[in-house]
Amino acid sequence: MSDLETFRSETRSWLEANAPDALRGKRNDPEAVPWGGRNPNYKYPECADWLDLMAAKGFTAPTWPTEYGGGGLSREEASVLDQELMDLELPPGLTGFGLSMIGPTLLQYGTDQQKQEHLPNITGGKIRWCQGYSEPNAGSDLASLASAAVRDGDEFVINGQKIWTSGADHADCIFMLTRTETSGKKQAGITFILVDMDQDGVEVRPILLVSGASPFCETFFRNARAKVSNVIGEINGGWTVAKALLTFERNMIGGMAAARTSLPDLGAEYLGRNDDGSLADPILRDEIAQMEMDALSFGLTVQRNADAVKSGKQPGPESSMFKYYGTELNMRREQLMLSIREQQGLGWEGDGYSTDELVQTRAWLRSRGNSIEGGTSEVQLNIISKRVLGLPG
Numbered sequence: 001m002s003d004l005e006t007f008r009s010e011t012r013s014w015l016e017a018n019a020p021d022a023l024r025g026k027r028n029d030p031e032a033v034p035w036g037g038r039n040p041n042y043k044y045p046e047c048a049d050w051l052d053l054m055a056a057k058g059f060t061a062p063t064w065p066t067e068y069g070g071g072g073l074s075r076e077e078a079s080v081l082d083q084e085l086m087d088l089e090l091p092p093g094l095t096g097f098g099l100s101m102i103g104p105t106l107l108q109y110g111t112d113q114q115k116q117e118h119l120p121n122i123t124g125g126k127i128r129w130c131q132g133y134s135e136p137n138a139g140s141d142l143a144s145l146a147s148a149a150v151r152d153g154d155e156f157v158i159n160g161q162k163i164w165t166s167g168a169d170h171a172d173c174i175f176m177l178t179r180t181e182t183s184g185k186k187q188a189g190i191t192f193i194l195v196d197m198d199q200d201g202v203e204v205r206p207i208l209l210v211s212g213a214s215p216f217c218e219t220f221f222r223n224a225r226a227k228v229s230n231v232i233g234e235i236n237g238g239w240t241v242a243k244a245l246l247t248f249e250r251n252m253i254g255g256m257a258a259a260r261t262s263l264p265d266l267g268a269e270y271l272g273r274n275d276d277g278s279l280a281d282p283i284l285r286d287e288i289a290q291m292e293m294d295a296l297s298f299g300l301t302v303q304r305n306a307d308a309v310k311s312g313k314q315p316g317p318e319s320s321m322f323k324y325y326g327t328e329l330n331m332r333r334e335q336l337m338l339s340i341r342e343q344q345g346l347g348w349e350g351d352g353y354s355t356d357e358l359v360q361t362r363a364w365l366r367s368r369g370n371s372i373e374g375g376t377s378e379v380q381l382n383i384i385s386k387r388v389l390g391l392p393g
Helices: 003-018 046-057 075-087 097-109 112-123 238-257 263-271 282-310 318-345 355-371 377-388
Strands: 129-132 148-152 155-163 173-179 190-196 202-207 216-227
Touching: 003 075, 097 112, 097 129, 097 173, 097 238, 129 216, 155 173, 155 190, 173 238, 190 216, 190 238, 263 282, 263 318, 282 318, 318 355, 318 377
Parallel strands: 129 173
Antiparallel strands: 148 155, 148 173, 155 216, 173 190, 202 216
8 A cells, every 4th residue: 555545544433533523514504613712612513523633633733744744744645635635525634824824825935933923823713814915005006005004113003904805803813904104105014914904903894795794804903013024035025925815815816716615516416417426417517617627727737836836936927827717717617517407506595405505506606706806807907918928017
């Protein structure tokens, strides 16, 4: 038996022995995924136990170094872990911006002290993070941000407003961009800093969406304070860090196309199979085959770029390519899943629909926002045309 097969067998046995019964079969239930944080308020109390168990194994951040609470796994082993979780229909041990955005940024740009202070809290699910980039007058043109941070001894005093801060109403801390210099090139006066949300100078107001959920918020800072030691990178040098984090964010958004449900199995469940095991609908077979091939090719391309970044490659325009293509891929996937379920994919509430079907309706509606968040598709196409294809502006 190969080392990878041994790892698969041991991982499956551990998952089967330790996973809480209440979370089995709940992989597609967004309320069954642990977010962590100081006050998680879970629908399923077992989420807290599941997070602790997975964190103790290093499975919340499988490929991160063990010294920060990660699993130290290879990419192949991490893929096996995800496959086993999917096969057992179990949610991951933790999700959120700590793992997908600020954590990778700290690994690349944080000091040893910052890594030791923040990364174990991320892998252990102790702190829930949100992102403070966009402002009412600085969205796609992010460098025009105006939220000011003025130094006062060992702290910065922060005043301003952020918008579309996903999950800010549940977050403990925010990683944000602030204006620390107003003269010269606007990109050169930006500082990347970590701020505790639990203070009098921070106010959060949720923004209600048509889907009925409130993942987005407005966040106001009035003389809020942050330690100078929480600056990531250099003071006035945050634009470099910001671009790196945007790469992680856009890769995350692009990665939403990764399967949470097997398309062939879903097709068979709703539309049936032929005697030879193939899906009964030949058009659906073609659509699923094309979707699966596109998603696999995209995933391998993103992974190749991630390996290059780990080797020291600086963030470049490829993040815009990944964000744009991944966005389109995810919207295609959600539309295909909706089509497979036919009228059962159109439910909003009521006894005539399963939990997965109701989640599907909202997931399809939510996917429409992918083309806006993290930089609109139009902006990404402009970046690609100028910086990749060399076309005139």
